[in-house]
Amino acid sequence: MSAAELIAALAAAVPGAAFEALESADADVTPVILVPVEHLLATARALRETPGLEFHAFSDVTAVDFHPRREPRFDVVYHLVSPHRRARVRLKVRVALDQPVPSVTAVWPGAGWTEREVYDLFGIVFEGHGELRRLLMPDDWDGHPLRKDYPVQLRKDAGTFMPLQVTEEEFRANMERDRTARPRSKDAHG
Amino acid sequence: MTVNMGPQHPSTHGVLRLVLELDGETVVSVSPTIGFLHTGIEKTAEQKKWQQVIPLVERMDYLGPQSNSLAFCLSAERLLGLEVPQRVKDIRVLIAELQRLSSHLVWFGTHTMEIGAITGMLYAFREREILMNLNEHLAGFRFFPSYIRVGGLREDIPRGWLEAVRAFLDRLPGKLDEYETLITKNPIWLDRTRGVGVISLEDCYQWGLYGPIARAAGGDYDVRRAFPYMGYETYDFDVIGASNGDVYDRYLVRMAEMRESVKICRQALERIPPIGEWAVNDRRITPPPKDEVYTEMEALIQHFLIYSQGFTVPAGDAYVPVEGPRGEHGCYVVSDGSNRPWRVHMRSPGLMACQALHKFIVGGMIADVIAVIGSLDVVMGDVDR
Numbered sequence: 001m002s003a004a005e006l007i008a009a010l011a012a013a014v015p016g017a018a019f020e021a022l023e024s025a026d027a028d029v030t031p032v033i034l035v036p037v038e039h040l041l042a043t044a045r046a047l048r049e050t051p052g053l054e055f056h057a058f059s060d061v062t063a064v065d066f067h068p069r070r071e072p073r074f075d076v077v078y079h080l081v082s083p084h085r086r087a088r089v090r091l092k093v094r095v096a097l098d099q100p101v102p103s104v105t106a107v108w109p110g111a112g113w114t115e116r117e118v119y120d121l122f123g124i125v126f127e128g129h130g131e132l133r134r135l136l137m138p139d140d141w142d143g144h145p146l147r148k149d150y151p152v153q154l155r156k157d158a159g160t161f162m163p164l165q166v167t168e169e170e171f172r173a174n175m176e177r178d179r180t181a182r183p184r185s186k187d188a189h190g
Numbered sequence: 191m192t193v194n195m196g197p198q199h200p201s202t203h204g205v206l207r208l209v210l211e212l213d214g215e216t217v218v219s220v221s222p223t224i225g226f227l228h229t230g231i232e233k234t235a236e237q238k239k240w241q242q243v244i245p246l247v248e249r250m251d252y253l254g255p256q257s258n259s260l261a262f263c264l265s266a267e268r269l270l271g272l273e274v275p276q277r278v279k280d281i282r283v284l285i286a287e288l289q290r291l292s293s294h295l296v297w298f299g300t301h302t303m304e305i306g307a308i309t310g311m312l313y314a315f316r317e318r319e320i321l322m323n324l325n326e327h328l329a330g331f332r333f334f335p336s337y338i339r340v341g342g343l344r345e346d347i348p349r350g351w352l353e354a355v356r357a358f359l360d361r362l363p364g365k366l367d368e369y370e371t372l373i374t375k376n377p378i379w380l381d382r383t384r385g386v387g388v389i390s391l392e393d394c395y396q397w398g399l400y401g402p403i404a405r406a407a408g409g410d411y412d413v414r415r416a417f418p419y420m421g422y423e424t425y426d427f428d429v430i431g432a433s434n435g436d437v438y439d440r441y442l443v444r445m446a447e448m449r450e451s452v453k454i455c456r457q458a459l460e461r462i463p464p465i466g467e468w469a470v471n472d473r474r475i476t477p478p479p480k481d482e483v484y485t486e487m488e489a490l491i492q493h494f495l496i497y498s499q500g501f502t503v504p505a506g507d508a509y510v511p512v513e514g515p516r517g518e519h520g521c522y523v524v525s526d527g528s529n530r531p532w533r534v535h536m537r538s539p540g541l542m543a544c545q546a547l548h549k550f551i552v553g554g555m556i557a558d559v560i561a562v563i564g565s566l567d568v569v570m571g572d573v574d575r
Contacts, residue, residue, distance in 0.1 A: 025268045029417055042546040057395035057411075062535040064507075073413070077522065079509060083395060083404075083411035090509065110398035112353050113545040121232075135572060136228040146234055152237060 001087055003031035009053055013046035014039050022092065030079070030088040037093045041102040047080060047089065048107055055080040058108035061115055063122045067148045072096035074124060078104070086172060095124065102130035121146035193556070197226050203300065203563065204570030206544065215555050220250050220548045225572035235534040239500035240266055240340055247521065248334040250536055251572035254293040257514035258536065259338045261521040264419060264510035266340045269503050269525050272475070275467040276406075278342045279420045284355065284458040285328075285338065286512075287451040288422070291362070292321040293567075294448050301405075301441070301564035302373060305382050308393035310373060317365050320358050327351055341476050342469025352459060359455055366448055374445070382390040382465060383438035387550040387562035390435060397549065398542035401517020403566065406443045407435030413513035427454050432473060437558075437565040474501050509537075516567055540566075540573040 001009075003021035010019060010033075017039035022032040035043050047055040059079035067073040078091040080152035095101055104111045108152055115126045115137040123144035126132055134141065196207040205226035211219040231250055235243045247262045248255035260282060267274065274282075295318040302310025322332040328351055329335035329344065337344050373379050393406040400411055411430040414422040430446040432439035469476040477496045482489035495501075505527035511520040515537035524533040543566040550562045 005191070020241075023506070025504075026510060028267075029511075030509060056392070058398045059511075059518065060398070060520075060522070060535075060537045062522060064533045066532075069526070078505075079520075079522075081395075081400075081411075081518075083400070083409060083416070086416040088417070088511075108396050108398070110396055110545065112543055113541060134209060134225075136225040138225075150233075152233070172393075172556045185476070 001031065003027065003033055006031055006033060006053070006089060009050060010046055013050050014042045017043065019043075024090070030090045032090045032092060034092050035093070037095055037099070037101060039091055040091075041104065041107070042109045043091065044078075044104045047091075049089065049143060053082070054085060055082045055087075057081040057083050058104075058110040059088075061104075061111055061118060063118045063124055063146075065122060065148045072099070072106045074119065074122065075100055076124060080108075098125075100127045102127050103132075105129055120144070123147065195559070197223075203568050206563070206568065206570055206573070210556065210557070210559065212556060215557070216549050217220065217554055220559075221552055222544050222547050224544055224573050227570045229575070231575050232534055232536070232575065235531060237530065239529050240503055240531060241500060243531060245334060245336045245337060247534070247536060248336060249571065250575050251514065251516070251519070251540070251569050252333070252540075253296050253569050254289050254357070254515040254519075254572075256289045256335045256338055257512060257519050258521070259295075259336065260286055260420075261510065261512045261514070261519045261536070262523065262534070263338050263340050264512065265508045265521045265523045266503060266531075268508040268510055269506055269523065270340070270475070271504070272341060272472065274342050274470055276421070276461075277463060277466040278468060278470075280458050280461045280469070281343060281347060282338060283420050283422065283425070284455055287454045287458070288321060288355070290451050290515045291448055291455075292318055294475055295321070295450075297444060297515075297564075297567045298369065301567070302379075304560050304563050305379065307373060307376070307556045308381065310369065313365070313369060313372070316363060320361070324351070324354055324358065327354060336381065339469070341472065342467075346465075346468040347462075352462065352464065355455070356459055359452055359459070362452055363449065366445065370445060376440075377523070380438065382516050382558075383441060383562055383565070384436060385434075386437045386558045387436065387552060387565060388436045389546075389549050393549055394435075395545035399517065399539075399546060401515075401539055402440055402443045402447065402511070403517065403543065405430060406432045406439040408433045412516050413511045417511055419510060419512060424511070425457050427452050437561050440565040463546070502527060502529050503531070511537075514539065515541075516569070516572070536572075536575060538572050538575060540568040543568050544573055 007019045020034040022034050024032045047053050059081050061078050064075040072094050074095045076093040080089050115129055118124050119132050120134040120137050191212045193210045196232050197205040199397055207223040221304055221506045231246050235246050241430045244259045247258040250258050295314040296377055299311035299314030325335050329337040343450050390409045391409050394407050416436045427450045430443050432443050473492050478489035503525040505525055507518050507524040509522040520537045522535040526532040551559050
């Protein structure tokens with residue numbers, strides 16, 4: 001089923017949505033449809049429930065950051081599969097920084113962790129997600145590492161684990177205290 | 191009672207932490223915590239040239255490394271518009287199926303060991319050692335061969351390798367029979383696995399579980415059949431299915447899949463001519479042969495260009511699914527037209543399995559948690575990436 005046929009099938013179920021078929025290198029296997037963000041949830045429901053589409057299986061959601069080349073900077077990319085029809089589709093949603101995306105967890109519960117991963121690594125907020133917290137990075141991490149403006153060579157310690165660190169003065173004081181507290185006799189070594 | 195299981199627990203397959211809420215011995219709720227093995231491979235890959243990404247993605251799912259690199263290479267080749275020679279396709283199929291055997295042998299070994307049949311582990315690792323030796327013979331590296339490259343293979347298969355593979359394939363079916371006499375009808379095994387960790391096909395699909403887990407629940411979705419790649423449509427093999435969706439059926443499906451893999455390997459061996467092409471004949475991607483580099487100016491320039499700058503990939507995005515040992519693998523790559531990928535994302539079957547863990551174990555016994563995790567065959571490197 002090509003992207004044009006999918007859009008035609010979706011048009012009846014999601015009135016008023018301006019879908020766009022996008023070019024991609026693998027369009028023969030996976031047609032790509034650009035979905036307006038306000039119609040994402042309705043489109044997801046239609047893809048799952050419309051007879052003849054039946055994308056029952058959730059495959060993946062991820063994001064791509066095009067900063068600073070493009071505005072709006074994020075693409076949120078959904079991969080869906082219809083196992084018995086042997087069909088795939090890729091949905092894309094374009095969002096700007098701090099623009100929320102509706103969560104599709106109500107349609108496919110399997111989207112839960114992958115949306116958390118996108119939130120964790122890109123900082124994209126999914127509205128209606130029951131438990132939107134970090135998945136891979138520590139809970140107290142600053143920033144979202146897969147954004148293009150996140151520095152690559154940043155040296156940073158996670159707040160949850162801090163190795164014991166002392167200043168040079170403290171180190172010398174400790175040495176001195178050890179030396180005076182437990183004087184080592186020359187006889188001890190024979 | 192609350193029980194904290196992991197992150198360092200021998201049966202959590204790496205570093206998976208489970209906080210289990212118990213009522214007696216019955217599991218009331220589970221909350222898995224992952225991320226202990228997160229190494230930022232997707233971010234690192236954006237800094238590397240296309241060919242340099244391959245060793246990185248192989249380290250994601252470390253029990254099926256060449257299934258990762260195959261997924262990445264197929265996506266990158268899709269963007270480049272490359273069609274690799276038939277011989278390369280057949281060698282890749284052979285490697286991918288040997289990889290599946292290797293991964294399933296580790297699964298068999300660890301799964302049986304966790305349920306109490308230590309012998310299974312000793313037997314399975316004996317056969318896997320031969321596969322490791324085959325990798326070493328092929329590429330000089332036992333675990334992460336990085337042998338599949340964008341545009342083909344790293345180099346031609348070494349002399350004697352095909353014969354070694356044939357000898358292994360002659361040996362394995364007898365050993366699989368040996369495993370099955372040990373386990374398949376063992377009453378203790380049946381008690382521990384039958385009716386345990388049951389999931390329905392509908393739940394599998396909506397929670398993103400494909401591969402052996404969904405096929406054990408009555409599904410027939412296999413990427414090799416549904417969306418053939420590398421010429422799988424020309425191979426004769428069965429998609430193995432079962433219907434109960436419990437731990438025992440997942441065991442049966444994987445065991446039968448190993449026999450199917452042997453079948454595919456034998457067919458691939460028949461097709462691979464001993465000499466022939468091992469990469470595309472495209473000087474943008476493949477370095478010229480050394481004798482040309484020494485004698486021709488253009489070849490020397492190409493050699494330097496490929497080893498210093500790499501090659502550029504046309505702008506666009508692609509996702510080619512492949513059937514990995516754990517289900518649908520796939521690499522979503524985005525290129526901006528430069529010599530480094532703009533974005534590399536690997537779909538992780540293990541992440542989905544960890545996410546849906548509560549579907550398998552809530553309402554069951556705590557001892558069954560071990561059996562279920564083993565039957566899901568999660569690899570934490572793949573989950574955390």
